[in-house]
Amino acid sequence: MAAVEQTRPKAPLIYNPKVRSIAYQAVLCAVIVFLVWSAIYNAAENLARAKIATGFGFWENTAGFDISQTLIEYQATSTYGRAFWVGLINTLLVAGLGIVFATILGFVIGIARLSTNWLLARLAGFYVETIRNIPLLLQLLFWYNAVLKALPGTRESLAIPGGGFLNNRGLFLPQPVFEPAARFALIALVVGIVAAIGYRAWARRRQMQTGQQAPVLWVSLGLVIALPLAVLALSGFPISFSYPEAGRFNMRGGFEVLPEFMALLFGLVIYTAAFIAEVVRAGIRSVSKGQTEAAYSLGLRPGPTLRLVVIPQAMRVIIPPLTSQYLNLTKNSTLAVAIGYPDLVQIFAGTVLNQTGQAVEVIVITMAVYLTISLVTSALMNLYNRRMALVER
Amino acid sequence: MKSVVIRAALAAVLGIAASAASAQTLNTVKQRGVLNCGSNGTLAGFGLPDSQGRWAGLDVDFCKALAAAIFNDATKVKFVPLTAKDRFTALQSGEVDVLARNTTWTSSRDTSLGLNFAAVNYYDGQGFLVRKSLKLNSALELGDAAVCVQQGTTTELNLADYFRANKMKLKTVTFATATEAIKAYDAGRCDAYTTDASGLAGERLRLAQVDDHIILPEIISKEPLGPAVRHGDDQWFDIVKWTHFAMVNAEELGITQANVDDQKKSDNPDIKRLLGSEGKHGEALGLSDDWAYRIIKQVGNYGEVFERNVGQGSPMKIARGLNALWNKGGLQFAPSVR
Numbered sequence: 125m126a127a128v129e130q131t132r133p134k135a136p137l138i139y140n141p142k143v144r145s146i147a148y149q150a151v152l153c154a155v156i157v158f159l160v161w162s163a164i165y166n167a168a169e170n171l172a173r174a175k176i177a178t179g180f181g182f183w184e185n186t187a188g189f190d191i192s193q194t195l196i197e198y199q200a201t202s203t204y205g206r207a208f209w210v211g212l213i214n215t216l217l218v219a220g221l222g223i224v225f226a227t228i229l230g231f232v233i234g235i236a237r238l239s240t241n242w243l244l245a246r247l248a249g250f251y252v253e254t255i256r257n258i259p260l261l262l263q264l265l266f267w268y269n270a271v272l273k274a275l276p277g278t279r280e281s282l283a284i285p286g287g288g289f290l291n292n293r294g295l296f297l298p299q300p301v302f303e304p305a306a307r308f309a310l311i312a313l314v315v316g317i318v319a320a321i322g323y324r325a326w327a328r329r330r331q332m333q334t335g336q337q338a339p340v341l342w343v344s345l346g347l348v349i350a351l352p353l354a355v356l357a358l359s360g361f362p363i364s365f366s367y368p369e370a371g372r373f374n375m376r377g378g379f380e381v382l383p384e385f386m387a388l389l390f391g392l393v394i395y396t397a398a399f400i401a402e403v404v405r406a407g408i409r410s411v412s413k414g415q416t417e418a419a420y421s422l423g424l425r426p427g428p429t430l431r432l433v434v435i436p437q438a439m440r441v442i443i444p445p446l447t448s449q450y451l452n453l454t455k456n457s458t459l460a461v462a463i464g465y466p467d468l469v470q471i472f473a474g475t476v477l478n479q480t481g482q483a484v485e486v487i488v489i490t491m492a493v494y495l496t497i498s499l500v501t502s503a504l505m506n507l508y509n510r511r512m513a514l515v516e517r
Numbered sequence: 518m519k520s521v522v523i524r525a526a527l528a529a530v531l532g533i534a535a536s537a538a539s540a541q542t543l544n545t546v547k548q549r550g551v552l553n554c555g556s557n558g559t560l561a562g563f564g565l566p567d568s569q570g571r572w573a574g575l576d577v578d579f580c581k582a583l584a585a586a587i588f589n590d591a592t593k594v595k596f597v598p599l600t601a602k603d604r605f606t607a608l609q610s611g612e613v614d615v616l617a618r619n620t621t622w623t624s625s626r627d628t629s630l631g632l633n634f635a636a637v638n639y640y641d642g643q644g645f646l647v648r649k650s651l652k653l654n655s656a657l658e659l660g661d662a663a664v665c666v667q668q669g670t671t672t673e674l675n676l677a678d679y680f681r682a683n684k685m686k687l688k689t690v691t692f693a694t695a696t697e698a699i700k701a702y703d704a705g706r707c708d709a710y711t712t713d714a715s716g717l718a719g720e721r722l723r724l725a726q727v728d729d730h731i732i733l734p735e736i737i738s739k740e741p742l743g744p745a746v747r748h749g750d751d752q753w754f755d756i757v758k759w760t761h762f763a764m765v766n767a768e769e770l771g772i773t774q775a776n777v778d779d780q781k782k783s784d785n786p787d788i789k790r791l792l793g794s795e796g797k798h799g800e801a802l803g804l805s806d807d808w809a810y811r812i813i814k815q816v817g818n819y820g821e822v823f824e825r826n827v828g829q830g831s832p833m834k835i836a837r838g839l840n841a842l843w844n845k846g847g848l849q850f851a852p853s854v855r
Contacts, residue, residue, distance in 0.1 A: 171631075174609065174749055175631050176609060176629065176631035177629035177630075177631075190673075190677040190689035191691075200677035269704065272701065272706055372660070372661055373662040374688060376661070461693050462693065464690050464701065466691065470668070474668050474693065475602075475668050477602070478603075478668070478669030479625075479669070481625075481626070481630035
């Protein structure tokens with residue numbers, strides 16, 4: 125009997141599931157590429173037809189407008205590019221300070237909400253429920269108007285002990301002016317910080333080996349604060365202060381904090397802290413009660429128990445949502461535009477866009493900047509998260 | 518999977534179709550049946566809705582006149598309130614057909630922003646509003662002062678220029694809208710508020726204590742305000758331009774809202790051409806020949822519109838000044854219909 129060749133009939137390629145799925149995906153990619161290309165082409169075409177300027181040539185043009193808060197050198201004769209950097213730095217300033225203060229306040233309130241003290245816990249609960257249920261924009265407008273209305277005019281400024289003033293034009297503080305000899309104190313500060321880190325490492329190693337504890341906090345404070353102060357005193361205090369004084373309209377000299385900045389920072393911190401408090405509370409709750417009981421039975425007092433046993437475990441739950449709160453705070457800082465704080469959106473996506481009329485370029489740059497800030501924040505937090513994650517043995 | 522592909526393809530086709538149909542503004546407006554007019558929305562005398570939502574103002578009346586010329590119905594206007602910052606983007610992107618929002622004509626707006634300014638319906642200049650208690654007599658005494666200003670305006674630039682030119686120090690506080698800027702000034706955040714003089718007259722009325730504030734005598738800039746359109750549609754540009762000229766010519770020829778029907782029987786050839794009883798001048802614009810008659814009948818001549826909104830018939834009581842007709846010492850001058 126001749127062997128019958130058992131060949132399966134060759135199916136057309138179109139019925140091959142693998143080929144089909146690849147084909148579909150190729151078609152989808154082509155459509156997406158075409159859509160993006162046609163959008164860009166259309167925009168370019170329409171801009172050209174309307175003879176609207178395009179490109180990034182405006183970057184080097186003179187801005188011509190003034191900005192109220194500039195941390196780097198800026199004048200009306202500076203370029204649009206310079207104005208961009210001024211705005212970016214203002215955004216980073218308010219976002220950075222906001223993150224630091226919101227974290228501190230959020231942790232305090234989150235822990236207070238878990239306190240066994242009835243009044244403290246209720247107050248913290250009231251804070252969280254009120255603040256996070258009112259839109260941030262309204263809160264910002266409230267703080268701004270509250271700050272402006274509550275503070276006196278320049279002529280009736282509130283004097284702050286030590287030479288500062290507070291009025292509805294802002295907070296004016298004495299500005300330290302460093303003389304050359306002050307650099308010894310700076311060197312002492314750096315030495316103090318390095319020594320404190322070294323001392324901490326030594327104390328930890330000794331505790332691991334012998335179980336003896338060392339007064340790390342007090343020694344560190346002494347090294348970081350007392351040492352530079354002692355050096356300052358020895359070199360005869362080579363620091364003078366430039367004091368603000370009343371000018372014809374405004375304060376002159378000194379260090380100036382704008383009311384717009386204060387209101388924005390205050391609003392962002394108060395608002396975000398309410399969310400962080402909830403994140404912290406959830407994190408602490410996620411650590412089982414047995415951990416606390418085990419720590420107590422080992423003889424740890426409540427403070428060290430929280431610090432050494434509960435928080436490190438809670439951090440694993442806290443960090444991912446905390447990251448998104450940080451990102452929210454940064455993005456929410458764009459509401460500055462409502463209260464006249466010169467952030468990136470107000471200066472760049474506002475005035476520069478309007479003066480140049482190049483909406484597409486300006487908005488693309490602005491979006492790219494916020495995307496970058498958010499990605500960097502999130503990358504840093506992920507790095508921290510990896511360090512805090514449970515190391516399984 | 519399949520449906521995603523189909524949907525994407527459909528979107529692509531629709532997107533292209535949508536981008537192709539946007540050349541002829543007049544046809545678009547006629548098909549839509551309503552004129553989209555970019556307006557101020559918060560400035561008394563120029564563009565402000567009242568408590569019943571009825572819009573009034575010099576710029577509002579301009580858009581009404583345009584609608585009267587196109588549709589023979591001055592009410593067929595949709596007023597789109599725009600901030601100073603967003604107004605050009607709204608016009609560029611086609612969200613509005615014409616921008617009549619006390620906008621200053623400058624070279625960069627006329628060129629690189631892709632706009633065409635059709636006419637000047639108000640000659641203005643920038644001034645300062647300060648508290649009487651400061652006892653100031655001149656803007657030159659404002660060195661070191663904090664000044665509240667609205668973002669995205671020529672005002673913002675003139676302010677920096679003026680202080681720089683006079684070697685005075687300046688603290689600008691910039692706000693996105695005029696409302697926020699004037700509120701901050703009222704709350705004492707700034708020593709002065711600056712905008713166009715006509716705007717100051719209107720904004721001053723919104724302050725808590727109107728009589729505690731004065732307008733300084735200096736006018737620090739030239740601010741020719743007028744309606745603007747997009748580049749690239751000459752017919753539409755002509756229609757907007759001649760709407761203003763028709764109103765100015767009507768005032769010069771003594772044609773008012775009240776007497777326009779009588780004037781139609783006039784033997785004066787200028788009046789006959791303007792009101793459409795002689796020649797085909799409206800048709801050449803793409804409108805009907807009685808286009809100017811409709812404007813005057815439904816909205817009025819330039820002088821009437823001025824007095825009603827910012828002049829003696831309004832709380833602002835601004836004198837005609839530069840905005841008087843050329844033969845009465847002002848700058849309003851219109852070419853003839855011929």
